[in-house]
Amino acid sequence: MAIPRYDEASIRVLKGLEPVRQRPGMYTRTDNPLHIIQEVIDNAADEALAGFGSQIGVTLHTDGSVSVQDDGRGIPVGLHPEEHAPVVELVFTRLHAGGKFDKKQGGAYAFSGGLHGVGVSVTNALSRRLEVRVWRDGAVHELVFAGGDVQTPLQQVDTAPRRKSGTVVRVWPDPKYFDSAAIPVPELVHALRSKAVLLNGIKVSLTLEKTGEVREWHYQEGLRGYLDEALDGTEKIIPVFEGKQYAGDDDESFAAGEGAQWVVAWTADGQVLRESYVNLISTTAGGTHEAGLRDGLFSAVKAFAELHSLVPKGVKLLADDVFARASFVLSAKVLDPQFQGQIKEKLNSRDAVRLVSGYVKNALDLWLNANVEYGRKLAEIAIRQAQARARSAQKVEKRKSSGVAVLPGKLTDCESSDPAMTEIFLVEGDSAGGSAKMGRDKEFQAILPLRGKVLNSWEVDRDRLFANNEIHDIAVAIGVDPHGPGDNPDLSSLRYGRVCILSDADVDGSHIQVLLLTLFFRHFPKLVEAGNVYVARPPLFRVDVPAAGKRPARKLYCLDQAELEAAQEKLRSEGVREGAWSISRFKGLGEMSAEQLWDTTMNPDTRRLMPVVYGEPGIEATTRMFDMLMGKGESAQRRSWLEEKGNLADVDV
Structure with a gap:
C-alpha cells in the first residue's frame, strides 16, 4: 500500500x-x-x-x-x-x-x-x-x-x-x-x-x-421588573433580594468597573428562573459568575444561621440547599471575559467567582441582619432541604449495606454518600494523589491513587480481572462489578456519580488515560452509557502576567501549546509588553500545589471535565478501533494505521 x-x-x-x-x-x-x-x-x-x-x-x-x-x-x-x-x-x-x-x-x-x-x-x-x-x-x-x-x-x-x-x-x-x-x-x-x-x-x-x-x-425597572414578569405572581417566601456593586479605581483585586447586578427570589413551588449575562452576553450554560452568586448566597445564609444558632445538631448545610428554590437574574461586568467556545454559552473566567461571591455575600449579610425575620425564613428553608437530603442518603445507604466489600485502604473517601453529588478521581501516582487529597472538597470528592500503569484489560477475561490490584480497587471503590454490554448490572450500588480519570498532561499520562478508558469501555460499559465516566484535563502551562493598567496581576492556565500560543497572542493584543509575562510548565500533577490542582482541575466551577461518550461511528466501530489499538495480535494493523495517520499526531517531545 x-x-x-x-x-x-x-x-x-x-x-x-x-x-x-x-x-x-x-x-x-x-x-x-x-x-x-x-x-x-x-x-x-x-x-x-x-x-x-x-x-x-x-x-x-x-x-x-x-x-x-x-x-x-x-x-x-x-x-x-x-x-x-x-x-x-x-x-x-x-x-x-x-x-x-x-x-x-x-x-x-x-x-x-x-x-x-x-x-x-x-x-x-x-x-x-x-x-x-x-x-x-x-x-x-x-x-x-x-x-x-x-x-x-x-x-x-x-x-x-x-x-x-x-x-x-x-x-x-x-x-x-x-x-x-x-x-x-x-x-x-x-x-x-x-x-x-x-x-x-x-x-x-x-x-x-x-x-x-x-x-x-423598554424596561424602566430593569432586572427586578423582568424577574417579576417571568415568575408571574408566583408566591415568594421572602421579598426579592436585589443589589449591585462595582469595583472602584482604588480596588486592589479587580479592575475599576468590574462587578455585578443581581436580583434573587425564593419561591415555594413552581419552576425556577435562572438567567445570567456577562457584558450583556447571555450565558445560557452559566459559568463562574453563577458559581460566585451561588457561593455568595450560601456563605451569607450559612453565616446567619450559625450566628443565630439555627442549625440543628448533625445537619450540614450545602450550597445547593440554599440555591434549590432560588430564581435569579444576574448581570456581571468583567473587563476581559474568558468564554467557553465562540458561542459564549459559559463564562470560564476564574476571577469571576471571587468577584461576584464577595459582593453578593457582603450585600446579603447586611440585608439578612437588617431583616432578621426574612433571614430566619431563608435559613429554615435551607435546613429543611438539608434534612431531606440527609434522609434520602440514609435510605440509599440501607439498600447498599448488605454485602459491601471492604474499601481499599488507599481510598480517601468523601463525607457525602449521595451519588448525585459525589465524584471519585482516579489519580496517576501517589504524589499527585497527595496533592489531590489536600486540595479536594472532602464533602463530595474522593481520591484513589493508582500506582504505575493499569493493566491492558482489553483481552483479559472478567474472572481474571481482580488478579490485578489496581482494577480490583477501582471496582470495589466505585461499587459496581465488571460486566459486559449485554448484562444488566445493578447501578444502584454505584458509590460515585462521576468517575473522573485524572492523569498528567503528557504522553505517559495519555497512555494511562487510554488504559483506563479501555477498562471502562470493555468491562464497565453501562457506566459509560449512563454518562458516569469523565476525563479531567489538567493544564500543561501556567502564564504569570504582571499588573498592568486596570488589570491586577493574574495567572492564566493553558491546556496545551496551542492554548499557550493563543494566550500569548491575546496578551500582545491587550498591549502587555512582550516578555513581561513568565511561562511555567508543569512536569506532572505531583508538581502542582494542592491549591493549583483544586483551582485548575478539581473545582467544579473552574475545571475542564470532559464526559466520555460514544462517538458518531457507534459502538461497533469503536470496538473495532479498540481491537486494533489494544489487541495483542494486531501489531501489523497498528503499524499501517500509524503510517497512515502519524502525520496527524500532535506529539509532545
Whole structure:
C-alpha cells in the first residue's frame, strides 16, 4: 500500500474568512443562523453599554434577510493606520479585528461581550450577502459584501445631519451552512427582551415585515421588573433580594468597573428562573459568575444561621440547599471575559467567582441582619432541604449495606454518600494523589491513587480481572462489578456519580488515560452509557502576567501549546509588553500545589471535565478501533494505521 505523501506541498494555509467557511461549527452554531445575527445585535448592544445610543431595531424581512439598526457612534470609515484599509471593511473581513481588544484606559469598549475578535466577520463569512450603512461625521457610507468578499467598496452615498450617527447591518444568511435557514423567532424575542432588561432605558424593537407586527421592549425597572414578569405572581417566601456593586479605581483585586447586578427570589413551588449575562452576553450554560452568586448566597445564609444558632445538631448545610428554590437574574461586568467556545454559552473566567461571591455575600449579610425575620425564613428553608437530603442518603445507604466489600485502604473517601453529588478521581501516582487529597472538597470528592500503569484489560477475561490490584480497587471503590454490554448490572450500588480519570498532561499520562478508558469501555460499559465516566484535563502551562493598567496581576492556565500560543497572542493584543509575562510548565500533577490542582482541575466551577461518550461511528466501530489499538495480535494493523495517520499526531517531545 502506498504511503500518502507528506511534504511541504501537503501544508495548506487557510486565509481570510476561509477557515470559517471550511469549519463553520468551530465558530458558531449551525442549526440555524440566529447566532450570526446575535453577533450583530451584540455589537449594537455594546454601543449602548458603552453609553452611546438609545435604541436598537431588528427587522425580519420577507426575503429571509435580517437588518439590525442602532443609533450609536457608527463604525469608523477611515483608513486603519497600519492596515491601510477602511476600518469598517476590516471589522467584517478579518477574524481578529475589532474595537474590543483595547481594554486599556480610554478603550472604545472597556466592557463588552466581544472577546475572540471573530464575531461579525463570521456573520459575513456565512452570508450570501451583507450590507453595511454607516451614519457618521455628517456623511452616509455604504459597503456591500457577497460570500464574505467585498462586492461594492466603501463609498459615500449621501450626506446627513452632523449629529446623526449609527449603523445598519443587513444580513442574508447562506442556507448551505445551516441545518435550517429559518430564524427561530421565540429565541430571537428572548434575546432582544433580555437586552432591553439589561440596558435600562434603552428601547429595543422587533419588526416582522411579513405580518407588519412590531414588538417593543423598554424596561424602566430593569432586572427586578423582568424577574417579576417571568415568575408571574408566583408566591415568594421572602421579598426579592436585589443589589449591585462595582469595583472602584482604588480596588486592589479587580479592575475599576468590574462587578455585578443581581436580583434573587425564593419561591415555594413552581419552576425556577435562572438567567445570567456577562457584558450583556447571555450565558445560557452559566459559568463562574453563577458559581460566585451561588457561593455568595450560601456563605451569607450559612453565616446567619450559625450566628443565630439555627442549625440543628448533625445537619450540614450545602450550597445547593440554599440555591434549590432560588430564581435569579444576574448581570456581571468583567473587563476581559474568558468564554467557553465562540458561542459564549459559559463564562470560564476564574476571577469571576471571587468577584461576584464577595459582593453578593457582603450585600446579603447586611440585608439578612437588617431583616432578621426574612433571614430566619431563608435559613429554615435551607435546613429543611438539608434534612431531606440527609434522609434520602440514609435510605440509599440501607439498600447498599448488605454485602459491601471492604474499601481499599488507599481510598480517601468523601463525607457525602449521595451519588448525585459525589465524584471519585482516579489519580496517576501517589504524589499527585497527595496533592489531590489536600486540595479536594472532602464533602463530595474522593481520591484513589493508582500506582504505575493499569493493566491492558482489553483481552483479559472478567474472572481474571481482580488478579490485578489496581482494577480490583477501582471496582470495589466505585461499587459496581465488571460486566459486559449485554448484562444488566445493578447501578444502584454505584458509590460515585462521576468517575473522573485524572492523569498528567503528557504522553505517559495519555497512555494511562487510554488504559483506563479501555477498562471502562470493555468491562464497565453501562457506566459509560449512563454518562458516569469523565476525563479531567489538567493544564500543561501556567502564564504569570504582571499588573498592568486596570488589570491586577493574574495567572492564566493553558491546556496545551496551542492554548499557550493563543494566550500569548491575546496578551500582545491587550498591549502587555512582550516578555513581561513568565511561562511555567508543569512536569506532572505531583508538581502542582494542592491549591493549583483544586483551582485548575478539581473545582467544579473552574475545571475542564470532559464526559466520555460514544462517538458518531457507534459502538461497533469503536470496538473495532479498540481491537486494533489494544489487541495483542494486531501489531501489523497498528503499524499501517500509524503510517497512515502519524502525520496527524500532535506529539509532545
